[in-house]
Amino acid sequence: MLNSLSVLSSQSPVVAPQGAGDMTIPLILVLALPAAGAAILLLGGRRTDRFGHLVGTAAALGSFVCALVLFFNLLGQPADSRAIQVDLWTWFSAGRWQVELGLLYDQLSALFLLLITGVGSLIHVYSIGYMAHDDRRRRFFAYLNLFVAAMLMLVLASDFVGLFLGWEGVGLASYLLIGFWQHKPTAAAAQKKAFVINRVGDIGLSLGISLILATFGTTSFAQVSELAHEANTGVLTAIGLLLLLAACGKSAQFPLQTWLLDAMEGPTPVSALIHAATMVTAGVYLIVRSNFIFDLAPDARSAVVAVGTITLLMGAAIGCAKDDIKKVLAGSTMSQIGYMIMASGLGTVGYAFAIFHLLTHGFFKANMFLGAGSVMHGTNDDVDMRHYGALRKAMPVTFLTFAMGYLAIIGFPGFSGFWSKDKIIEAALGENLLVGICAIIGAAVTGFYMTRLMLMTFFTKPRWEEDVHPHESPKVMTVPLIVLAALSVLGGLLLINDWIVKFLAPVVGEVHEHHPPIPAVAVSVIAVLVVAVGVALAWFLVGKKDVPREAPEDVSPFVTLARNEFFADAFNDEVIAQPGLKMIKGLHAFDDGVVDGAVMGGASAVGGLAEVSRKLQNGFVRSYALSLVGGAVLVLLALLVVNL
């Protein structure tokens, strides 16, 4: 293996295709613009306060234009030479291991680039309005730009180490933005929680990369994918599980899901961009990008499917029980990402649909989060849905755009979510009946909780606080909503003629013909029917009754369970944090008692000895002289003894 490796690296297997030269500059710009924006705003300080938001938005828009240029250039290339690899410089090298700081622009990165810069730009525009009254708005845009740059690094890296750089970058940006209102103790606690739990996932990623390096001697995607079949299955499974752990941390999947609901402490555009549309989908990207490993490790894929299925049900259940509009949407995000993770665990049949659902979810969930932000903007930043009601008349644009997102997420026929979720359910049923049924149940629950949210927010009777006068948001906020609503409706167009599947095939592999046990049409009908049941249930349980202004206390154990997020925090606290604290206390006691005891005991023994022996220094010259003579006599005697 070592020999083949050295041959490979000397041949440099990734060859830049023709026409790459003219695309190098846009490819670098797409990354450099937001990075420069962040640098200008952070280094410029207060001098850029007046126009900081414009610089930030322009950087994001410029990046989006570059992404469009790249994308249309890509479409113009023949299907087999659509990957552009640009090696910027050798980042570092240690022994035979060389890490090139390279950018890989292929079909998968292309879609992500459009999503990140496109939705990112809309959210920048929206934030101009949303953060208008915040005197730290410039800093907010700096962090947003930093996030966009890091996320682009994540999806453009041609090497696991480069991906890790972006991975940590988005983690930092997420930390900074969750705690943007750091004067609130809850926000400060939430940012710390998100960071710490993400570290657990990051350990998985760094160990996974180390194992890849140890096994293949390289970390570049191209070389690892060529060498993957030479490694044994056990190692590949271990790599797959470590990468899954990383994905769980970043994408808030079971068992590392607890940070996402608290992350809603951040400003709402942040929730829309980072904690719904882009960063939390990085786990899906990681698994789809590492398809060459997961394809050869069926056990790791089963684990991925299990994690995705558990999370999609868990998130949906949490969405049903929460009264905080952003937390309902966060539970929903968990659930939808569960769908994507599950789909990517299905292997080649699922990768393209995972990415498809990721894109449509990016549209409709960003739309709904921004809609929720617009609602909060109009109701003095109240997030409790029990204080809403009948807002459709006060905020018609927000209502209509939100409704498009709503119809998309529940999978109303024709809307984008219908196509993407339907395909995932179909693929799941084809692979494993149980998983497929769980996915269908998840769809029904999605119908329930989203309808509950719609009814409590926009319908039913007004339950507003006394000083609240709901009003529509300014144009700068509604226009992005309208664009995202249009994308939520039209996102399904990507599936025409299986375009997205064929487009992604060079990266994720060709889909072989598979024959689902149930015909595709029947799956769609079943999915629509169960969603209809969920919607009807919500209408009878929420819409027809009066919604109490206070959450009822006497609820079934299931509701208590879901309201408390399945007691995951309590579990973590009891099982991990408390024993950890005990261990630390034990170590502290050991350090205090044994280590410090040995050191301090040694010191005081020496001190005590000195206390005794210093009495010899009594100041009498004659006693010194006596010891001198005594010593001389002893030396003399010793010499005599030796000579004898």
Next chain:
Amino acid sequence: MTTPFIALSAILFSIGAIGVLIRRNAIVVFMCVELMLNATNLSLITFARTNGNLEGQVAAFFVMVVAAAEVVVGLAIIMTIFRTRRSASVDDASLLKY
């Protein structure tokens, strides 16, 4: 034939050493030190005669030079102590201790 000289030297040295140990008056202690040095000189010269070379005699000259220098410094110190403390007893000058 050198035995009497060495014996005299040993006796003189012992008298000096015992004087240093038992006498309190700094001047007497000082004289006893000189006595020990001269006893040593006597042995050095005796051994030089025995070995038939000059090395022991050269060493004896060195001892005399050092002793002369020591007398200059030592007497000055004793004088100063006597002026400040009105006593030449070595047991009284015992401030430098634990």
